[in-house]
Amino acid sequence: xxxxxxxxxxxxxxxxxxxxxxxxxxxxxxxxxxxxxxxxxxxxxxxxxxxxxxxxxxxxxxxxxxxxxxxxxxxxxxxxxxxxxxxxxxxxxxxxxxxxxxxxxxxxxxxxxxxxxxxxxxxxxxxxxxxxxxxxxxxxxxxxxxxxxxxxxxxxxxxxxxxxxxxxxxxxxxxxxxxxxxxxxxxxxxxxxxxxxxxxxxxxxxxxxxxxxxxxxxxxxxxxxxxxxxxxxxxxxxxxxxxxxxxxxxxxxxxxxxxxxxxxxxxxxxxxxxxxxxxxxxxxxxxxxxxxxxxxxxxxxxxxxxxxxxxxxxxxxxxxxxxxxxxxxxxxxxxxxxxxxxxxxxxxxxxxxxxxxxxxxxxxxxxxxxxxxxxxxxxxxxxxxxxxxxxxxxxxxxxxxxxxxxxxxxxxxxxxxxxxxxxxxxxxxxxxxxxxxxxxxxxxxxxxxxxxxxxxxxxxxxxxxxxxxxxxxxxxxxxxxxxxxxxxxxxxxxxxxxxxxxxxxxxxxxxxxxxxxxxxxxxxxxxxxxxxxxxxxxxxxxxxxxxxxxxxxxxxxxxxxxxxxxxxxxxxxxxxxxxxxxxxxxxxxxxxxxxxxxxxxxxxxxxxxxxxxxxxxxxxxxxxxxxxxxxxxxxxxxxxxxxxxxxxxxxxxxxxxxxxxxxxxxxxxxxxxxxxxxxxxxxxxxxxxxxxxxxxxxxxxxxxxxxxxxxxxxxxxxxxxxxxxxxxxxxxxxxxxxxxxxxxxxxxxxxxxxxxxxxxxxxxxxxxxxxxxxxxxxxxxxxxxxxxxxxxxxxxxxxxxxxxxxxxxxxxxxxxxxxxxxxxxxxxxxxxxxxxxxxxxxxxxxxxxxxxxxxxxxxxxxxxxxxxxxxxxxxxxxxxxxxxxxxxxxxxxxxxxxxxx
Numbered sequence: 001x002x003x004x005x006x007x008x009x010x011x012x013x014x015x016x017x018x019x020x021x022x023x024x025x026x027x028x029x030x031x032x033x034x035x036x037x038x039x040x041x042x043x044x045x046x047x048x049x050x051x052x053x054x055x056x057x058x059x060x061x062x063x064x065x066x067x068x069x070x071x072x073x074x075x076x077x078x079x080x081x082x083x084x085x086x087x088x089x090x091x092x093x094x095x096x097x098x099x100x101x102x103x104x105x106x107x108x109x110x111x112x113x114x115x116x117x118x119x120x121x122x123x124x125x126x127x128x129x130x131x132x133x134x135x136x137x138x139x140x141x142x143x144x145x146x147x148x149x150x151x152x153x154x155x156x157x158x159x160x161x162x163x164x165x166x167x168x169x170x171x172x173x174x175x176x177x178x179x180x181x182x183x184x185x186x187x188x189x190x191x192x193x194x195x196x197x198x199x200x201x202x203x204x205x206x207x208x209x210x211x212x213x214x215x216x217x218x219x220x221x222x223x224x225x226x227x228x229x230x231x232x233x234x235x236x237x238x239x240x241x242x243x244x245x246x247x248x249x250x251x252x253x254x255x256x257x258x259x260x261x262x263x264x265x266x267x268x269x270x271x272x273x274x275x276x277x278x279x280x281x282x283x284x285x286x287x288x289x290x291x292x293x294x295x296x297x298x299x300x301x302x303x304x305x306x307x308x309x310x311x312x313x314x315x316x317x318x319x320x321x322x323x324x325x326x327x328x329x330x331x332x333x334x335x336x337x338x339x340x341x342x343x344x345x346x347x348x349x350x351x352x353x354x355x356x357x358x359x360x361x362x363x364x365x366x367x368x369x370x371x372x373x374x375x376x377x378x379x380x381x382x383x384x385x386x387x388x389x390x391x392x393x394x395x396x397x398x399x400x401x402x403x404x405x406x407x408x409x410x411x412x413x414x415x416x417x418x419x420x421x422x423x424x425x426x427x428x429x430x431x432x433x434x435x436x437x438x439x440x441x442x443x444x445x446x447x448x449x450x451x452x453x454x455x456x457x458x459x460x461x462x463x464x465x466x467x468x469x470x471x472x473x474x475x476x477x478x479x480x481x482x483x484x485x486x487x488x489x490x491x492x493x494x495x496x497x498x499x500x501x502x503x504x505x506x507x508x509x510x511x512x513x514x515x516x517x518x519x520x521x522x523x524x525x526x527x528x529x530x531x532x533x534x535x536x537x538x539x540x541x542x543x544x545x546x547x548x549x550x551x552x553x554x555x556x557x558x559x560x561x562x563x564x565x566x567x568x569x570x571x572x573x574x575x576x577x578x579x580x581x582x583x584x585x586x587x588x589x590x591x592x593x594x595x596x597x598x599x600x601x602x603x604x605x606x607x608x609x610x611x612x613x614x615x616x617x618x619x620x621x622x623x624x625x626x627x628x629x630x631x632x633x634x635x636x637x638x639x640x641x642x643x644x645x646x647x648x649x650x651x652x653x654x655x656x657x658x659x660x661x662x663x664x665x666x667x668x669x670x671x672x673x674x675x676x677x678x679x680x681x682x683x684x685x686x687x688x689x690x691x692x693x694x695x696x697x698x699x700x701x702x703x704x705x706x707x708x709x710x711x712x713x714x715x716x717x718x719x720x721x722x723x724x725x726x727x728x729x730x731x732x733x734x735x736x737x738x739x740x741x742x743x744x745x746x747x748x749x750x751x752x753x754x755x756x757x758x759x760x761x762x763x764x765x766x767x768x769x770x771x772x773x774x775x776x777x778x779x780x781x782x783x784x785x786x787x788x789x790x791x792x793x794x795x796x797x798x799x800x801x802x803x804x805x806x807x808x809x810x811x812x813x814x815x816x817x818x819x820x821x822x823x824x825x826x827x828x829x830x831x832x833x834x835x836x837x838x839x840x841x842x843x844x845x846x847x848x849x850x851x852x853x854x855x856x857x858x859x860x861x862x863x864x865x866x867x868x869x870x871x872x873x874x875x876x877x878x879x880x881x882x883x884x885x886x887x888x889x890x891x892x893x894x895x896x897x898x899x900x901x
Contacts, residue, residue: 002086002087003087003353003356004073004074004077004087004351004352004353004354005057005140005343005353005354005355005356007077007078007087008057008060008061008077008354008355009057011060011064011077012053012056012057012060015056015060015064016032016056019033019807020032020033020059022063022064024063024168025063025161025165025168027160027161027164027165027203028059028063028157028161030200030203031157031160031161031198031199031200031203032055032056032059034198034199034200035047035052035055035198037792037793038792038793043725043726043727043792044726045197045793045795046194046197046198047146047149047150047153047198048145048146048149048365048367048726049365049556049726050141050145050146050357050361050362050365050367051141051145051146051149051150051153053355053357054139054141054150054355054357055150055153055154055157057139057354057355058137058139058154058337058354059157061073061135061137061354062169062335067135067169067334067335068135069132069133069134069135069136070129070130070132070135070136070137070351070352071108071130074087074088074351081104084104085099085104087351088126088351089123089126089351090104090107090123090126092121094121095107095121108130111123111126111127111130112127112130112131125350125351126351129350129351129352132336133328134328134333134335134336135334135335135336136324136335136336136337136338136352137335137336137337137338137352137353137354138338138339138340138343138350138352138353138354138355139337139338139339139340139353139354139355140340140341140342140343140350140353140355140356140357141339141340141341141355141357142341142357142358142359142361142362142367142368143341143359143362143368143509143512143513144362144367144368144512144513144514145357145362145367146367147287147339147340147341148189148190148287149189149193150339151176151190151285151287151337151339152189152190152193152195153193153198154283154285154337155171155174155176155233155283155285156193156195156198156199156207157198157199158170158171158172158174158283159171159172159207159210159211159231160199160203160204160206160207162230162231162281163203163206163207163210163231164203169334170281170334171281171282171283171334171335172230172231172279172280172281172282173229173230173231173232173233173234173279173280173281173282173283174232174233174234174282174283174284174285175234175236175276175279175282175283175284175285175327176190176233176234176235176236176284176285176286176287177236177237177284177285177286177287177320177323178235178236178237178287190213190233190235191213194711195207195208195211196208196795197795210230210231211231211233212225212229212231212232212233213233213235214232214233214234214235215235215236216234216235216236216237216272222271222272222275223272223275223276225275225279227275227278227279228278228279228280229279230279230280230281232279234276236272273323273326273327276327276331277326277327277330277331278331279331280331280332281332281334282327282331282332282333282334283333283334283335283336283337284324284327284333284335284336284337285336285337285338285339286320286324286336286337286338286339287339324336338352343356358544359509359512359538359544359549360544360548360549360552362512362514363512363549363552363553363554364552364553364554364555364556365554365555365556365726366514366554366555366556366557366558366726366729367514367558368512368513368514369489369511369512369513369514369518369520369521369522370521370522370552370553370554371512371521371522371523371524371549371550371552375523375524375526375531375546375550376395376523376524376525376526377526377527377528377531378391378392378525378526378527385422385425385426385494386426386429387429388494388527389415389426389429389430389433389492389494390429390430390432390433392413392415392492392494392525393413393430393433393434393437393472394433394436394437395523395525396413396472396490396523397434397437397439399523400413400489400490400520400523401437401439403489403520404487405466405486405487405515405517405518406515406516406517406518406560407466408466408467409465409466409468409486409487410466410471410487411471411487411489411490411520412462412470412471412472412473412485412487412488412489412490413471413472413473413488413489413490413491413492414473414475414479414485414488414490414491414492414507414510414511415430415472415473415474415475415491415492415494416475416476416479416491416492416493416494416507417474417475417476417494418476418494419476420448420476422494423446423448423474423476426494427444427446427474430444430472430474431444434472442469443469443470443471443472444470444472444473444474445458445459445462445470445472445473445474446473446474447459447473447474447475447476447478447479448475448476448477448478449476449477449478451478458470459473459478459479462485462487463483463484463485463486466487479507479510480506480507480510483510484513485510485513486513486515487515488510488511488513489511489520489522489523490511490522490523490524490525491507491508491509491510491511491522491523491524491525492524492525492526493507493508493524493525493526493527493530494527508524508526508530508534509524511523511524514558516558516559516560516724517558517559517560531546534546553729554729555728555729556726556727556728556729557726557727557728557729557731557732557735558724558725558726559724559725559726559727559735559756559758560722560723560724560725561722561723561724561725561754561755561756561758562720562721562722562754562755563705563707563710563721563722563723563753563754564748564752564753564754564755565705565753565754566705566707566710566719566721567707568703568704568705568753568784568786569704569783569820570701570702570703570704570798571701571702571704571799571818571826571874571875572699572700572701572702572824572874573699573700573702573867573870573871573874573875574697574698574699574700574870574871575697575698575700575702575867575870576695576696576697576866576870577695577696577698578693578694578695579693579694579695579696580691580692580693580694581691581692581694582690582691582692583690583691583692590687591658591661591662592654592658592659592661592662592683592684592687592688593662593665593666593687594662594663594665594666594667594680594683595666595683596666596667596676597676597679597680599673599675599676599679601636601673601675602636602675608624609624609625610622610623610624610625611623611625636673636674636675637673637674638671638672638673638674639671639672639673639674639677640671640672641660641663641664641667641671641672642656642660644659644663644672644677644680645657645659645660645663647677648677648680648681648684651681652681652684652685652688654684654688663680697870700798702798702799703797703798703799704753704786704788704797704798704799704818705753705754705791705796705797706795706796706797706798707721708795709723709793709794709795709796709797710722710723710796711723711724723754723796725758725790727758731758731759731760734758734759734760734761734762734764734765735756735757735758735759736756736757736759736765736768737752737755737756737757738751738752738755740756741768741769741772742769742772742773743769743772743773743775743776746772746775746776747768747772750772750775750782750783750784750785751768751772751784751785751786751787753784753786754791757787757790758790759787759789759790760789761831761833761882763831763833763882764787764789764816764817764831767816767817767829767831767880768785768787768817770891771785771817771819771894771898772785774894774895774898774899775898778898778899779899780898780899781821781822781823781900782819782820782821782822782898783820783821783822784818784819784820785817785818785819786817786818786819786820787816787817788814788815788816788817788818789814789815789816789817791814792812792814794812797814799814799815799818800812800813800814801813801814801815801860801863801864801866801867802863803859803860803862803863804859805856805859806856813860813863813864815828815829815830815864815877816829816830816831817829817830817831819894819897819898821897821900824874825873825874825875825876825897826874826875826876827875827876827878827893827894827897828864828867828868828875828876828877828878829878829879829880829894830861830864830877830878830879830880831880831881831882832857832879832880832881832882833881833882833883834881834882834883836857836881837881839855839857839858840855840857840858840861840879842854842855842858843855843857843858843859843861843862844858844861844862844865844879846858847862847865861877861879864877865877876893876897878890878893878894880894
């Protein structure tokens, strides 16, 4: 493993296998487990796979490795110096020989101090990484993976942990940097995150009550936050909060906020910055973090244009980085997270990348559109540009004009031009080509960075409004970084657009973002010169090639399911529920009695004295002055009796007067030492531990579907409920809609409470078709035949039976089908592989004899069998085995249920 992110990946896998073991803060396991809707199928509740992987890695760094700085992280992950040298990129022949002659430590020292050495060996990015004196990590996720949602997920889980562990090392404030107003607009997606799908209910409620989300606005003199407060998320861009470029005159001192031409804007920015510096337990997030990097090795002296005096110019350190450095000095900065789409900077691998998810992985996971056969190279020469744009229009109209997304948004084409002159020159050729296909010029929209507000609004509508009329976009200095247009299927780069800032790459890949339900690949139109530039920028930015992307195919598929019947009648049954009750004979009237704990006071801090001294070589180092440690007197904070009683009452759910009386009996009028509280809590547990578990039978209404768990939108004044699902591409043939059945009209009327049904196996789909045929052929009183096995999220259904897993923990299980008869009786059907028949039948026999089931599948079946036994008049449970009973005797139970007069 040569890279940091590769070494971390293996460790995170092992942590996941260990159920996110974290004895000090076990709630993190609760949060990460909650992210999985169904562990059996690896279906995630809300996050995409890349986002969840990044979130796991982040918390591994925070809680297992204790948020190390990057140099310390390399030492921890690569204890062998040879491996560490390779991982750090110090593997050239010259560096290998130098390390052999000196040491790795000496090379690292030169890395941080010797400009010429760094420049000679091309170690700029490594130097910048090792120069930071605070933890800073890069999450490199390709476009479309959802970096904004990931940042919101990290903030939500940090705040939830901080609320659950008030004394823990957790983030309580977050600053999110967005470079530019376009991206700042995109970051408003943070406000729409359904945090209830990221956090378990007990953690979500206090989080939702505490969160304060603020977006900086032009003209505001101050950020509307309470100085020194907690649980603020501030979203801004570099223009509104920044350290202004310092001016250093020859022989003079550096001034922090000098050098801005617009003094008023500078003052406002710095006021905002100082407000943020007041916030404790801060984390800083930088979206599109490649804007943060780029430290030049050397500044230079230049003459000031106004005064003629020499000033030091160090523009190489970018403004975001300077601001983060300032905040690290002014407040307790816990961590910096940099989200970007690339693990490289100017062809150099960034050595603080802890997660890397590339374009190829995005295509395989169905996050990005396929590009198979989608690169069309049109080399016609600059003099034939008009012919090129006409060829692009003709090709796009032929292959994409009739393509639309599920929401009705038509496929769109973005054409990028190097300047306004080229766009205006070629616009007549584009219009004439459209007219030749019977398409009017009103489908065109020309946008540039100087367009009117009306044009900009029309451009923004294209990305979010399926009914927006414009389908061909003529763009100059617009529509690259931060522009997310789901209906964009093709991009064309007209004339030579090569540049050093990845414009060709950003423009060419805008159309790759995948949309749920889409099966059409994207297309990119290039000249040969632009293809060469794109190849170079793909190599530099992603470490991949056009050939690799052109042959990449999706391994996973994303679909959007639509809830047709949000108000299915519930299943009214009895259930056994676990209840905690006071033991028989136990009394709550016996007063608490405390014994003052015999505990020594905690030791005071150890003091050492050090002083900087100048060495003979001119370097400065620290030298210890005292010969021995000095132990300060212990400081033992105390609480008055009432405060101690309140804190104990909060932890143990007892009344404050009862606890106050017990404390006064033990301590009299004296205060209670803070370090006694844990021992007093142990005494409470010993005296009040008088409870036992018991099972009660209760009547419940089991909701087969819960509309609140779906995403809700208004379409033509009517509510529409949707949800996103993801599954392996090999199972795509098992995704069925009503029209895919042999009885489409009946299927839509009596089944398919949501579309489409995501079956796990062919026998499940066959059972649905067979049962629909039975309903079609025979008189019946069946009100509904619903596939319920595809919905496992507790937010979407209550049809979940509990069983004890092999890991000793309780899990939930959702059966495959439910049939409801008009008399209120339900038949629950499970379709299983025939090889499971012996285990399930044996465990059902054991259950009938009062014995415990012995297999996992048997425990699932017994869980539903208990429902049947508690509700013999309302519910029957039937297991059908695919290779036998699905074809013969097993059908009798279903037929009898349907055809009963």
